[in-house]
Amino acid sequence: MTGRVGESVRREDGPQKVRGDFPYSSDLKVEGMLWGATVRSPHPHARIVEIDAADALAMPGVHAVLTHRDVPGKKVYGLEIQDQPVLAIDVVRYWGEAVALVAADHPERARRAAQKVRVTYEVLEPLTDPEVALTDAAPRLHPDGNVTRHVKIRHGDQDARAEVVVSGEYEIGMQDQAPLGPESGLAIPDGAGGIDLHVATQWLHVDRGQLAACLALPPEKVRLTLAGVGGAFGAREDLSMQAHACMLALGTGRPVKMSYSRPESFVGHVHRHPGRLTYEHGATREGKLVYVKARVLLDGGAYASSSTAVIANACCFAVGPYECPSATVDGWVVYTNNPPCGAMRGFGSVQNCYAHEAQMDKLAAALGMDPVELRKRNAMQTGSHLITGQAVEGPAPVAELLDRIKKMPLPRSVGTLLDLTQMPGGVSNTTHGEGVVRGVGYAVGFKNVGYSEGFDDYSTARVRLSVVDGRPRVEVHTAAAEVGQGLATVQAQIAATELGVSDVVVLQADTQVGSAGSSSASRQTYITGGAVKAASEAVRERVLVMARSELGRSSAARLERDAVVSSRGEVIVTLATLLGDAMIEETREFRPQRTYHLHPETGQANAHLQYAFAAHRAVVDVDTELGLVKVVELATAQDVGKAINPQAVEGQLEGGAAQGLGLAVMEEIQVKDGVIRNASFTDYLLPTILDMPPVRMEILELGDPHSPYGLKGVGEPPTISSGPAIVAAIRAATGRPITRVPVRPHDIVDT
Amino acid sequence: MRIACTVNGRPRVAEDVWEGASLLAVLRENMDLPGSKNACEQGECGSCSVYLDGRLVCACLVLGGQAQGREVATVEGLASGDALHPVQEAFLEAGAVQCGFCTPGFVVATHDLLTRTPRPTTVEIREALAGNICRCTGYAKIIDAVHLAADRMAPR
Numbered sequence: 001m002t003g004r005v006g007e008s009v010r011r012e013d014g015p016q017k018v019r020g021d022f023p024y025s026s027d028l029k030v031e032g033m034l035w036g037a038t039v040r041s042p043h044p045h046a047r048i049v050e051i052d053a054a055d056a057l058a059m060p061g062v063h064a065v066l067t068h069r070d071v072p073g074k075k076v077y078g079l080e081i082q083d084q085p086v087l088a089i090d091v092v093r094y095w096g097e098a099v100a101l102v103a104a105d106h107p108e109r110a111r112r113a114a115q116k117v118r119v120t121y122e123v124l125e126p127l128t129d130p131e132v133a134l135t136d137a138a139p140r141l142h143p144d145g146n147v148t149r150h151v152k153i154r155h156g157d158q159d160a161r162a163e164v165v166v167s168g169e170y171e172i173g174m175q176d177q178a179p180l181g182p183e184s185g186l187a188i189p190d191g192a193g194g195i196d197l198h199v200a201t202q203w204l205h206v207d208r209g210q211l212a213a214c215l216a217l218p219p220e221k222v223r224l225t226l227a228g229v230g231g232a233f234g235a236r237e238d239l240s241m242q243a244h245a246c247m248l249a250l251g252t253g254r255p256v257k258m259s260y261s262r263p264e265s266f267v268g269h270v271h272r273h274p275g276r277l278t279y280e281h282g283a284t285r286e287g288k289l290v291y292v293k294a295r296v297l298l299d300g301g302a303y304a305s306s307s308t309a310v311i312a313n314a315c316c317f318a319v320g321p322y323e324c325p326s327a328t329v330d331g332w333v334v335y336t337n338n339p340p341c342g343a344m345r346g347f348g349s350v351q352n353c354y355a356h357e358a359q360m361d362k363l364a365a366a367l368g369m370d371p372v373e374l375r376k377r378n379a380m381q382t383g384s385h386l387i388t389g390q391a392v393e394g395p396a397p398v399a400e401l402l403d404r405i406k407k408m409p410l411p412r413s414v415g416t417l418l419d420l421t422q423m424p425g426g427v428s429n430t431t432h433g434e435g436v437v438r439g440v441g442y443a444v445g446f447k448n449v450g451y452s453e454g455f456d457d458y459s460t461a462r463v464r465l466s467v468v469d470g471r472p473r474v475e476v477h478t479a480a481a482e483v484g485q486g487l488a489t490v491q492a493q494i495a496a497t498e499l500g501v502s503d504v505v506v507l508q509a510d511t512q513v514g515s516a517g518s519s520s521a522s523r524q525t526y527i528t529g530g531a532v533k534a535a536s537e538a539v540r541e542r543v544l545v546m547a548r549s550e551l552g553r554s555s556a557a558r559l560e561r562d563a564v565v566s567s568r569g570e571v572i573v574t575l576a577t578l579l580g581d582a583m584i585e586e587t588r589e590f591r592p593q594r595t596y597h598l599h600p601e602t603g604q605a606n607a608h609l610q611y612a613f614a615a616h617r618a619v620v621d622v623d624t625e626l627g628l629v630k631v632v633e634l635a636t637a638q639d640v641g642k643a644i645n646p647q648a649v650e651g652q653l654e655g656g657a658a659q660g661l662g663l664a665v666m667e668e669i670q671v672k673d674g675v676i677r678n679a680s681f682t683d684y685l686l687p688t689i690l691d692m693p694p695v696r697m698e699i700l701e702l703g704d705p706h707s708p709y710g711l712k713g714v715g716e717p718p719t720i721s722s723g724p725a726i727v728a729a730i731r732a733a734t735g736r737p738i739t740r741v742p743v744r745p746h747d748i749v750d751t
Numbered sequence: 752m753r754i755a756c757t758v759n760g761r762p763r764v765a766e767d768v769w770e771g772a773s774l775l776a777v778l779r780e781n782m783d784l785p786g787s788k789n790a791c792e793q794g795e796c797g798s799c800s801v802y803l804d805g806r807l808v809c810a811c812l813v814l815g816g817q818a819q820g821r822e823v824a825t826v827e828g829l830a831s832g833d834a835l836h837p838v839q840e841a842f843l844e845a846g847a848v849q850c851g852f853c854t855p856g857f858v859v860a861t862h863d864l865l866t867r868t869p870r871p872t873t874v875e876i877r878e879a880l881a882g883n884i885c886r887c888t889g890y891a892k893i894i895d896a897v898h899l900a901a902d903r904m905a906p907r
Contacts, residue, residue, distance in 0.1 A: 010843055017851030018839035018858055020786020020826035027785035107780075108769050180790040180798060180852035180886050230790070230852030231886050262791045421874050484850025484887050647846040647892075654889030655849065681795035681884065689890040690881045 002496040002504040005709055008647035011489050012506065013482070024228035025200035026184040026259045033186065033255035034063055036241070036248045037110035039100035039117045040267060041092035044128070044337040044674025046121035048090055051100055056116040061105040063252045065117060070247060073216030077239055079206065079342070081304035083142055086214050086243045092121070093141055094302035094339055095675045096267025103248040103256055126337035126674035130276070130299040133334040141302070141335040148300050148333045149308040151315040153603030155387040156326035162282025162290035166362040170279070170355040171740040173668035174299075175272035175659075177344050178686055181230015183240040183268045184259035187249035194221030195246050200229040202236040204479045205515035214243045215250065219511075222246070226509040232483035233659070234343030235269040237520060238305050266679035270305045270342030271669055273298040273333065275314070277355040281362075287369050289324045289378045292359075292387075296331035296352065298341070305342030307333040312453060312598060312607070313348030316388050320356035321398045321446040321613055322378040327387035329603065337674045343520060345659060346719040349447035354741055357443040357724040361731065371728070372406050372442050375399075380446075389604040392611060395702035397639050398444055401615035404637040404698050405442065411619055411633045413438060424621055424628035426690055435625035438632070441618050441728025445720035449713030450523040450609035453598060457523065457609070458591040460514030461531035463495055463539050465575070466583040472562050472575035474499050474536075477507040480516035480528040485715060486648035487524050491532045493644060494708075498536035499543075500559035501575065514589065522612060522713025525644060530590035530708045538586035547578055593706065610704060614638035614717035616657070616725035619693075622733040627745030629665050631726055635696040641704045641712035649714055654695045656718025662687045664723035665730075668742050756818045758782060759828030765815075774818050775799045775810035778825060786826040786855045790884075797883030800856040800863075801825045807863040809882075826855035829862060838862050841900035842893070849887035856883050861897050869905035871897065 003009035016022035053065035068075060068087040075089060076082045088099045100117050104110035125139075132138050133146040140146060185199030194217065201207050204224040212219045229236070241258040248256040260268045275298045282290040296314045300307040315331040344350075364371040379398035385391050414436070420427045424436060451457040462477040474495045482488040492504040509516070516528045540559055547556035547564045557567040563574045596605040617635040622628070634657050643649045666685040670677045678684045703710030723741060731738050734748055752768045754777060765781035775792070778784040778801070788798035792811045799810040802824035803817075810825075829836040835843070838861050848854050857880065864871055864879040871879065876897045885893060 008846070011848060013851070014843040014848050015835065015839075017848050017854050018835060018842050019830055020784075020855040020858075022851055024785075024788070024852060026789055027779070029785075106769065108771065178886055179850070180788070180796065180884065181850065182789065229850060230788070231850040233886070259789070262793070419874060421877055427878075484852075486849070651846050651849055651888055651892060654891045655885075655887045656889075658889035659886075680793060681791035682793055686884050686886065688881050688884060689877045689893065692890045695889060695891055 001502045002492045005493050005497040005644050009489050009493055009645050011486060012492060013488065022228050024181050024230050025198065026182050028186040028198055028227055028257060030186060030188065030255045033257050034103040034105055034252060035107040035110045036245055036256045036258040037102045037114040038098050038244060039114045039119065041088065041095060041097045041099055043092060043121055043123050044095040044126040045124040046092050047124060048088060048092065049120040049122055052118040055118065056102060056113040059109065059113050059116060061109045062102060062113045064103040064248055066101040066247055066251055070251065071214060074213040077210040077214055078304055079238060079306050080308050084303040093337055098244065101244050101248055103252050128336055128338055128674050130297055130334045130336055133336050134332060141337065146335045148304050148335060149311050151311050151331040151598065151603060152601055153315050153327055153329035153387050155389065158328055160282060160291035160326040163285050164366050165280060165282045166359060166366050167280040168359055168362060169739060170277045170358060172275040172351045172354055173742055174274040174671060175344060175663045175667050176266065176669050176684060177233035177235035179231030179233055179235050182260045182265050185227060185241060185245055186255060186257045187245035188255040189249045189253055195250060196223045197242060197246055198225045198227040199242055200227050200236060202232050202481050202483060202520055203518035204481065204509060204511050206518065207239060207242055208511050210239055211243055211246055215246055224511045226481055229481060229483040232519060233345045234520065237343045237518060238270055240268045262681055263679045266676055267339065270340045272344035273300060273310055273341040273351065275351040277352060279355050279359045281359045283363055285367065287367050287374045287377045289322055291326035292319045292324050293328045294318045298333040299336055299338055300333045301336055301338040301340035303340040305340050307342060310348040313447060314352050315603065316386065316607060317349045317447055318352045318356065319387050320353065321380040321444055323380055323384045324387060329387065338671050339669065339676060345656065346447065346716050347521065349445060349720050353443065353445040353720045353724045354727065357728060361728055372402050375444060376402055388598065388607055390606045390608060394704040394706065395639055396611065396613060397700060397702060398613055401613060401637040402444055405615050405617040405635045408635045408696050414621060421690060422630065424623035424630040425626065430626055430628060431623050435623050436621050437624050437733040439620050439622060439729040439733025441725045441732050443721040443724035443728055444615040445717065446611050446613045447716055447720060448608040449526060449612050450521055450592060452595050452608045454596050457517055457527060458589050459516040459528040459531040460587065460589050461528065461535040462513050462585065462587040463532065463535035464583060464585040465499060465539050465543065467576045467579050470576055471503060472501050472579065474501045474504045475507055476504060476532055477513045478516045478528055478531065479509050479511060479513050480524050481509060481519040483519050485652065486645055487519065489648065490525050490529055490644050494529055494532045495536045498533055499540055501562055522715045525711055526707050526713055527590060527592060531588055533708050534588035534590050535586045538588055539584050542584050547573060610707065610712060612712045612717045614721055616721040618725035618729040620726060620729040620733055622730055622748060624734055625749065627748035629730060629743065631661055631693050633693045633696065634722055636718065637698040637700065638717055639700040639702050639712060640714050641707060642701050642710040643699055644709065644711055649699060650697065652714045653697050653718045656715060657695050657722040658687050658692045660719045660722030661692060661726060664726040664741050665743050666691065752816065754815055754819055756820060757822045758784065759824055768815055772815040773811050774813035774815050777815040778810060784825055784827050788852050788855055790852060797860060798853050798856040800859040800883065807860060826859050829858065837903045838865065838900045841896040841903065845892045845896035845899050847888060847892040847896035853883060853885040857885065857893060861900060865901055865904055870901055
């Protein structure tokens with residue numbers, strides 16, 4: 001029985017997941033399949049002189065070795081700029097870039113054969129400093145130069161001066177999405193030149209489009225089905241093994257499975273852009289912002305991925321959710337020979353939030369003002385304008401969110417309590433409270449929901465009503481990727497609500513129905529939810545017409561409890577009786593209001609669809625002698641518009657905050673001379689259950705006037721301001737400036 | 752290599768196992784038991800938690816051959832037919848499952864905790880599950896789920 005919109009509904013895939021029966025992409029298996037493995041570059045920058053596959057091909061059980069010469073169609077792909085080779089052609093531009101492929105009858109044989117593929121490289125100097133990449137002296141890594149995009153925002157008076165000025169420079173480390181499920185999938189040739197790919201991805205249709213081009217196949221010959229997805233967080237927006245598995249399957253005529261190891265996963269997907277952000281804030285003595293000048297430099301690494309959109313976000317929201325009459329923002333994202341960077345939860349708004357929130361605290365200190373009061377004094381509200389000139393429609397409760405977190409009770413001091421798990425350093429027994437100082441910090445952030453800048457962002461839903469075993473059943477079919485966030489359940493709730501039917505089945509997402517767009521940008525509940533709502537409404541309308549015309553029951557008003565009812569709720573006819581053998585099916589595309597490209601010189605435009613806001617308070621205990629941090633509690637308030645599935649919303653707020661905590665104090669891909677030094681879960685530190693504190697939360701449902709049910713995107717805001725609040729709390733505890741994340745012990749203690 | 756052991760109470764034999772295969776690989780690739788997950792394959796994330804002779808282990812750190820003649824219990828063995836184990840039921844009800852890739856490991860590790868400590872405190876839960884990584888939930892609902900399962904399995 002499917003619950004309605006607004007109810008906490010259990011996940012429909014939950015029973016399988018707790019039993020271990022849910023088929024993730026890495027679990028797939030079919031008779032006679034081969035295993036694919038990837039030969040990867042050991043250099044961040046090199047020319048490929050020769051690839052010799054003879055030894056690998058001579059190994060027993062090896063069925064194919066493929067290189068760029070075997071790419072049947074377009075040799076490059078990419079989400080926004082087609083610059084990434086399916087397999088490196090003459091140059092490798094990052095450590096771990098795919099150079100060749102092997103298929104063998106056992107995964108270990110495939111791995112060993114990959115080691116036997118001899119690639120001769122002429123090693124080149126890697127370009128690893130994004131500042132250098134910006135200069136004319138730097139080698140051009142791509143034909144159009146090293147600047148992937150320069151975003152300029154010129155808002156208001158460009159010569160504004162202020163009584164109080166603070167400036168700062170901030171550095172953000174490279175974060176990994178680290179979804180637990182590895183990149184994996186199974187490609188099955190259909191024997192007629194086409195291919196079926198079962199894969200964990202965020203957007204089936206954009207994968208298909210890229211695959212069809214690279215495989216030189218018409219799109220209808222490339223059929224994708226969503227396999228179980230073990231988390232995404234942006235890591236599955238770009239292709240990883242998709243084209244490779246399809247090439248091997250088409251080349252060998254056998255099904256081919258590929259599944260990355262964890263070290264390979266670290267080079268198999270893009271990461272959150274590391275950034276250097278330089279800010280100057282000017283304000284009046286009363287604490288009103290006069291201007292913000294910002295320079296944002298993001299390291300995009302070797303290929304563009306979604307960099308052009310990430311830098312747009314980093315610039316559009318550079319000031320934070322504040323009214324600011326004047327802004328001068330220049331943002332660059334550049335190519336280097338570092339690992340490619342692209343989408344991760346928060347998408348550009350995470351990097352700038354660290355900077356603008358540090359600046360607001362600095363400004364508050366310069367003014368002798370309470371940091372929350374300063375934020376409230378400048379808080380965006382309905383009708384406020386972004387620095388892009390766009391007015392914020394709908395609720396923008398920035399001041400209210402701050403009020404709410406400020407009023408929440410603070411956690412007790414640990415004091416002399418000797419529970420080591422509550423201490424910085426934990427059960428390593430590094431302190432019993434000596435040198436431990438508590439700090440409290442606040443931050444607020446926002447970002448766009450949905451794709452921006454004129455992108456044709458839409459989703460498609462097919463909804464079918466029929467009678468099965470004497471009872472009405474609704475089937476919902478979309479291509480929207482359930483990545484763990486609970487989207488399938490939300491779709492079922494919406495159809496159940498609109499059609500008054502309890503038995504709703506969400507079909508497997510695949511490319512047999514139109515595109516749903518990406519499970520990204522906190523957009524799916526809004527946009528695929530909107531499509532399911534629209535298709536359900538169309539089915540409902542046909543049912544009501546049927547009841548009125550076939551039964552002559554003009555009082556038929558709505559659908560409830562598996563029946564057509566009157567406006568007073570009296571059952572007119574059950575759906576089972578009315579429909580009999582008939583089946584009603586409707587397909588709808590849902591397109592929200594359109595957006596526009598940023599003006600290239602001024603950055604002014606109605607570029608975004610919707611904004612989502614959240615605020616966080618962090619309480620930390622810092623061992624000021626050892627530089628160890630214990631995050632004691634996070635508190636958050638977020639406006640979600642309407643909580644479609646409240647329990648799932650809570651899960652997004654808690655889980656998103658954990659990823660924010662990770663970047664603040666633990667997680668960084670350490671890259672030296674273009675080489676990742678910590679490509680494993682032993683060396684890349686993810687928050688465990690001991691690191692993640694309780695999250696106190698208040699969820700506001702203020703209702704967006706334009707969206708289905710008034711909902712707002714939920715997934716990303718928790719990851720934006722949680723980390724900056726933690727860093728603010730560390731600053732409060734230590735009195736140190738802390739301008740870099742993740743915060744390391746030697747940022748807290750002089751060594 | 753041939754491996755014979757008891758899995759979830761049933762005698763099982765795996766033929767043609769690569770000598771270097773981990774117990775995790777044997778379960779997943781040779782015995783059709785993919786419930787134990789392959790997320791880090793170096794014992795950091797706990798997604799492959801199973802019992803080996805009643806002790807909780809990361810199956811990725813056990814060589815397949817070490818299971819010869821021994822008893823293995825996996826997440827697939829916890830439910831009784833259609834009836835979920837109370838730990839599984841509690842994870843569902845508490846909202847402790849999102850992408851679910853870590854869930855089998857958490858379920859097995861929680862089962863182990865509640866076998867040893869029927870009424871764990873939150874601190875004991877955190878300590879016991881510190882070897883399991885979840886990237887989706889932020890752990891709050893996992894802690895709720897463990898308390899809920901404990902309440903159901905060992906009422907006060």
